[in-house]
Amino acid sequence: MTGRYVLAGTHIGVSVAAFGVASALGLLQALSLADIHFPHRSESLYYTSMTAHGVLMALVFTTFFIMGLGYVLAQENLGRISGQAIAWLAFWLSVVGSVAAATTILRGQSTVLYTFYPPLKAHPLFYIGATLLVIGSWIWGGVMIASYRSWRGDHPGEPIPLPIHGMLATIIIWYLATVGLAIEVLAMLIPWSLGWMKTVDPLLARTYFWWFGHPLVYFWLIPAYVLWYTVLPKVAGGKLFSDSLGRVVFVMFVLLSVPVGFHHQFEDPGISAGWKLAHTVLTYSVVYPSLVTAFTIIASLEVAGRMKGAQGLFNWIGRLPWSDPFFASVALAMIAFIFGGFGGAINAAYAMNAMVHNTAWIQGHFHVTLGTTVAMTFMGATYWLLPRISGRDLRMTGLARIQPYLWFAGMLLFSTSYHIAGLRGLPRRIFSASLTGDYRQWHGLSVVAAVGAVLLFTSALSYVTVVVATWLAGRRIQAPAFEFASSLRPPVASIWDRFDLWTSVAVVLIIAAYAYPIVRLIAHHRYGSPPYQPF
Amino acid sequence: MWAAVGLLVIFVGTIVLTAANDAVHPPSHIETVDPAALADSPEYGNPAVAVRPDGSVVVSVVTQMYSFSPDPIVVPANRPVTFRITSSDVMHGFEVVGTNANAMAIPGYVSQFTVTFKRSGEYIVGCNEYCGILHHNMVGKLIVREESR
Numbered sequence: 001m002t003g004r005y006v007l008a009g010t011h012i013g014v015s016v017a018a019f020g021v022a023s024a025l026g027l028l029q030a031l032s033l034a035d036i037h038f039p040h041r042s043e044s045l046y047y048t049s050m051t052a053h054g055v056l057m058a059l060v061f062t063t064f065f066i067m068g069l070g071y072v073l074a075q076e077n078l079g080r081i082s083g084q085a086i087a088w089l090a091f092w093l094s095v096v097g098s099v100a101a102a103t104t105i106l107r108g109q110s111t112v113l114y115t116f117y118p119p120l121k122a123h124p125l126f127y128i129g130a131t132l133l134v135i136g137s138w139i140w141g142g143v144m145i146a147s148y149r150s151w152r153g154d155h156p157g158e159p160i161p162l163p164i165h166g167m168l169a170t171i172i173i174w175y176l177a178t179v180g181l182a183i184e185v186l187a188m189l190i191p192w193s194l195g196w197m198k199t200v201d202p203l204l205a206r207t208y209f210w211w212f213g214h215p216l217v218y219f220w221l222i223p224a225y226v227l228w229y230t231v232l233p234k235v236a237g238g239k240l241f242s243d244s245l246g247r248v249v250f251v252m253f254v255l256l257s258v259p260v261g262f263h264h265q266f267e268d269p270g271i272s273a274g275w276k277l278a279h280t281v282l283t284y285s286v287v288y289p290s291l292v293t294a295f296t297i298i299a300s301l302e303v304a305g306r307m308k309g310a311q312g313l314f315n316w317i318g319r320l321p322w323s324d325p326f327f328a329s330v331a332l333a334m335i336a337f338i339f340g341g342f343g344g345a346i347n348a349a350y351a352m353n354a355m356v357h358n359t360a361w362i363q364g365h366f367h368v369t370l371g372t373t374v375a376m377t378f379m380g381a382t383y384w385l386l387p388r389i390s391g392r393d394l395r396m397t398g399l400a401r402i403q404p405y406l407w408f409a410g411m412l413l414f415s416t417s418y419h420i421a422g423l424r425g426l427p428r429r430i431f432s433a434s435l436t437g438d439y440r441q442w443h444g445l446s447v448v449a450a451v452g453a454v455l456l457f458t459s460a461l462s463y464v465t466v467v468v469a470t471w472l473a474g475r476r477i478q479a480p481a482f483e484f485a486s487s488l489r490p491p492v493a494s495i496w497d498r499f500d501l502w503t504s505v506a507v508v509l510i511i512a513a514y515a516y517p518i519v520r521l522i523a524h525h526r527y528g529s530p531p532y533q534p535f
Numbered sequence: 536m537w538a539a540v541g542l543l544v545i546f547v548g549t550i551v552l553t554a555a556n557d558a559v560h561p562p563s564h565i566e567t568v569d570p571a572a573l574a575d576s577p578e579y580g581n582p583a584v585a586v587r588p589d590g591s592v593v594v595s596v597v598t599q600m601y602s603f604s605p606d607p608i609v610v611p612a613n614r615p616v617t618f619r620i621t622s623s624d625v626m627h628g629f630e631v632v633g634t635n636a637n638a639m640a641i642p643g644y645v646s647q648f649t650v651t652f653k654r655s656g657e658y659i660v661g662c663n664e665y666c667g668i669l670h671h672n673m674v675g676k677l678i679v680r681e682e683s684r
Binding site for chain 2: 358
């Protein structure tokens with residue numbers, strides 16, 4: 001690996017490893033749910049592997065990938081990473097935390113799923129390990145901001161490079177979101193799991209969790225959008241349609257990502273309908289930047305097709321590089337997001353939410369969003385990053401070309417089946433779709449989903465194989481340069497670069513959305529819950 | 536851009552209009568109850584279906600690992616039925632399969648919502664929040680009966 005990319009490459013290596021392990025566990029879950037027998041199939045294996053799958057995918061794979069990507073973008077767009085030693089400290093904190101949490105999960109001491117709702121209690125090291133991972137990511141954010149500040153000193157008055165603009169938005173959202181998580185874990189779950197507190201209020205903990213849990217999805221999604229805006233048009237052979245729309249989009253996410261958590265709590269007691277409605281309106285507002293993104297990126301791809309000579313209304317689509325693994329992966333990710341986005345709009349409407357809340361529809365939904373839109377963008381980006389950071393040519397390119405299509409096909413079967421099963425009432429997170437063994441109406445759909453899972457696992461295995469083969473045995477080449485898309489009009493410094501201002505507005509919105517309902521809950525006479533470990 | 540704004544206005548407008556006109560609201564009841572003392576509670580000591588003096592039907596439900604009480608729950612068709620659900624241990628879900636009767640059961644709180652079942656027959660009641668190693672076995676029954684007049 002070329003010297004200056006060791007830091008980024010190491011993060012991406014951890015991320016790929018977590019993804020590989022989590023994919024294998026995912027296959028076991030889908031088979032188990034479909035009542036397909038395999039050696040060692042058991043309730044305990046199912047719920048343990050579900051916890052490990054969720055934590056590894058949602059927290060470890062994503063966080064390490066985003067940190068690695070951030071370092072590459074800082075190196076290339078700012079020409080520096082300020083504080084390499086601190087960055088390595090953050091890396092090791094994150095690794096130690098992840099390993100500690102994963103160990104308690106695999107030992108069966110923390111089968112609490114990745115949402116860890118109390119009063120289910122995990123081993124204290126599960127919460128402490130997750131905290132270390134988050135602290136590592138906080139330090140990463142600090143290193144990124146310091147690098148930006150140092151660049152700003154040398155370039156006063158210039159517009160922030162768009163990839164960095166998007167990463168700064170990601171970091172601000174992450175800081176605002178993890179305040180909720182920090183309150184839940186540090187003030188409630190860690191002292192409670194150590195026995196220093198007898199009880200915690202499960203609803204209050206859940207409210208803090210979703211303060212964090214929804215913006216978490218934007219922490220994953222915005223780095224994917226950064227790649228769509230700043231790399232995809234270049235790989236497609238065109239230009240970004242509008243740089244300033246990208247800036248507006250990233251700022252809107254800073255404003256609206258956090259104050260929307262109650263849409264995960266529509267079916268909860270203790271939060272009034274009016275506040276649920278307020279969060280609903282904000283939730284629909286945060287759909288807006290995604291619709292703008294769909295428009296801008298598709299327009300950019302049309303620009304690319306036309307620059308290659310396409311004339312008619314639609315034949316620019318055929319001119320796009322569909323056999324390039326990065327392009328194919330990201331384009332399919334975007335198609336999936338059409339379904340994912342509209343599914344999300346359904347979830348956010350509480351009359352419809354009552355039909356699908358905590359049914360298999362939900363796992364269908366987040367696999368077509370996180371599991372496809374984000375995961376495929378990151379997988380595709382790995383093919384783009386790897387030769388550039390390792391100075392090695394991509395190995396097994398045929399496999400790399402097929403892999404995105406395999407994932408997309410697998411997910412179509414997997415996600416569609418669970419969406420339908422959920423509409424028909426199949427509860428979520430269950431060992432067997434026949435429940436006690438007597439209910440067979442969901443069996444067919446769960447088998448189709450299991451077939452999808454086999455394709456998904458095959459695709460994941462292909463991805464990991466290509467990465468490992470390239471890393472170890474790729475032909476040494478002159479590393480290609482990192483190139484980012486230019487926009488049709490040159491970027492200008494504007495109010496959309498004023499993150500100090502937008503962060504203040506975001507804080508005001510969060511206080512407006514959460515202060516009163518939380519104070520009212522705390523002021524009410526409440527009963528806490530002691531810990532339970534029914535696993 | 537404006538098409539996107541229009542689309543979102545339609546989405547939100549639908550929700551606000553149904554909330555205002557048809558009283559379509561999510562559960563929003565704030566009431567607490569001691570999960571350790573449910574056995575001594577007049578309502579939850581022996582949870583059951585009750586008909587109040589005004590004729591309304593109220594079902595008090597206790598969820599626990601891994602069952603619902605009462606089970607089966609028997610309610611009349613075509614009459615508003617108010618469910619009041621709590622948990623004696625961890626979080627559970629209360630979902631009447633094939634309907635929009637679906638709420639979280641959270642220890643220390645009462646989840647309250649009202650639905651009307653139009654079709655008589657037997658429904659599956661499932662727990663849809665992970666609650667431990669036999670979560671999938673937590674299944675109950677709801678029977679909706681036509682009232683004899």
